[in-house]
Amino acid sequence: MRLCFVGSLISCAALLVLLSGWYASPAAGQTDSRPQAAERLREAELNPRFNVDTTLVLIPATVTDSSNRFVLGLQKEDFHLFEDGAEQTIAHFSGEDVPLSVGLVFDTSGSMDSKLRTSRQAALQFLKTMNPQDEAFLVEFSDRAELAVGFTSRVEQIQEKLMSVQPGGLTAMLDAAEMALREMKKAKNPRKTILIISDGGDNNSRYLAREIEALVREADVQIYAMGVFEPSIFSGLAREEISGPRLLSELAEHTGGRAFSASDPNDLPNVAARIGIELRNQYVLAYSPKNQNKDGKYRRVEVKVAEPAAIPNLKLRWRLGYYAPSQ
Numbered sequence: 001m002r003l004c005f006v007g008s009l010i011s012c013a014a015l016l017v018l019l020s021g022w023y024a025s026p027a028a029g030q031t032d033s034r035p036q037a038a039e040r041l042r043e044a045e046l047n048p049r050f051n052v053d054t055t056l057v058l059i060p061a062t063v064t065d066s067s068n069r070f071v072l073g074l075q076k077e078d079f080h081l082f083e084d085g086a087e088q089t090i091a092h093f094s095g096e097d098v099p100l101s102v103g104l105v106f107d108t109s110g111s112m113d114s115k116l117r118t119s120r121q122a123a124l125q126f127l128k129t130m131n132p133q134d135e136a137f138l139v140e141f142s143d144r145a146e147l148a149v150g151f152t153s154r155v156e157q158i159q160e161k162l163m164s165v166q167p168g169g170l171t172a173m174l175d176a177a178e179m180a181l182r183e184m185k186k187a188k189n190p191r192k193t194i195l196i197i198s199d200g201g202d203n204n205s206r207y208l209a210r211e212i213e214a215l216v217r218e219a220d221v222q223i224y225a226m227g228v229f230e231p232s233i234f235s236g237l238a239r240e241e242i243s244g245p246r247l248l249s250e251l252a253e254h255t256g257g258r259a260f261s262a263s264d265p266n267d268l269p270n271v272a273a274r275i276g277i278e279l280r281n282q283y284v285l286a287y288s289p290k291n292q293n294k295d296g297k298y299r300r301v302e303v304k305v306a307e308p309a310a311i312p313n314l315k316l317r318w319r320l321g322y323y324a325p326s327q
Helices: 012-022 034-046 110-127 155-163 173-186 209-218 239-255 265-280
Strands: 008-010 056-061 079-083 086-088 090-094 100-107 135-141 145-152 191-197 222-227 259-261 283-287 298-305 321-323
Touching: 056 079, 056 298, 079 090, 079 283, 100 110, 100 173, 110 155, 110 191, 110 265, 135 155, 135 173, 145 155, 145 173, 173 191, 173 209, 191 265, 209 239, 222 239, 222 265, 239 259
Parallel strands: 100 135, 100 191, 191 222, 222 259
Antiparallel strands: 008 056, 056 283, 079 086, 079 298, 090 283, 135 145, 298 321
């Protein structure tokens, strides 16, 4: 596994709230202020008081060793960050967990009939990894995409909805991805993740793959995908159906997430738990780009980490870049 990074633009005011409010643990006898800190962060994002020169790029990241175990305890000095080849100064750093905004995109098409039970278990397993400060929504899709549950911090609402789904119809996966990206614009947390649970390609969407790829490049969202994508299922399928798993893999790769292919549906709950744990073991780096041009162009980001002598062969994964602000 490589290191997982996802970039986002955030004001200095918002980032300072994130680093000082969410990351601080309450002392004995004190009330946990993290919900209030999250609200202050949202207020700072909606009403920034700093000019564009204080805009930061926020990058959550995970580090694993050669055995896919998470490597914790690294310091800011261990990381080097580059934008379009130019090294940047890491202004803020933390190795703590932060609240997430999650979009769960769940396939209920007819082809999911025999896999529905384990896919539902996988979704429920992932929801168990969420914290009280997190929020999530649920998009279901078969012939068409539907926002089944809007953003909520009460995961039991999503759990109840998942328990009532019935399989049937075709697969409008791209439409569901578009709906999830649109809904994610309402997120209150800077870190945003979409998890797609599906068993195959698209055969009933209005949107095209290239349109979704463009939307993903513009969105500040980390995408994970999981499902049963056996090579044997490709025989006799249409090209758009074959391209579904490949598209999910490309979208995940581009955003710093991952696409998991399970040959056995019973493996899905463990994969879902792994994704949840991965999201909880990430470093957060932030930098103010040396290139302050508001040209709307795509900026490529690269991150390197110094390997401790006792832990060689560290694996890295990061988002490939972000779009600069435009005039």
